Amino acid sequence: MTNSITFRVHALPAAALDTVRRTGRDAADQPVEALAAGGGEPLRCCLRDAEAGEALLLFGYPPPVAAGPYREIGPIFAHAAVCPGPEAPGGHPPAWRGRPQVLRAYDRQGRICGGRLHNGTDPEAVIAELFADPAVHQLHSRNVVYGCFMFAVERAAG
Secondary structure, eight states: OOOOOOEEEEOSOHHHHHHHHHHSBOTTSOBOEEEEOOSOOEETTTTEEOOTTOEEEEEEEOOSOOSSTTOOOEEEEEESSOOOOOSSTBSOOGGGTTOOEEEEEEOTTSOEEEEEEEOSSSHHHHHHHHHTSTTOOEEEEEETTTOOEEEEEEEOOO
């Protein structure tokens, strides 16, 4: 599929992670859990899976949508210390290519307005299909089994 829609993938914002690291509290004002990775935990700071033994934080995070009934707080993993961030900033995470995901579509009011399950082999095509609907403002990639927020996708300006 030819894609004329440009988009940008967003990892966990550094400022949000800095606040969690500094305060030890999450978005629900609950204590952050520090743990050693068992291996395979999806890291939202650098958009890859953790390697066994890495120092992680587990905490509640509200994915970026407008305030309203669809806004939620869910569990995410991130490095306990500052990391270099995603390998391919702005693009689909290379380490998660081929991973089945749900792409949930949101409108400007933060309401769910569609979505798709995809097998991960051509996420750009699925992203383009969803963004073909002018009502779609933002997409969230979600873990298939647990439903956890993985990353946000927005139309690129231009």
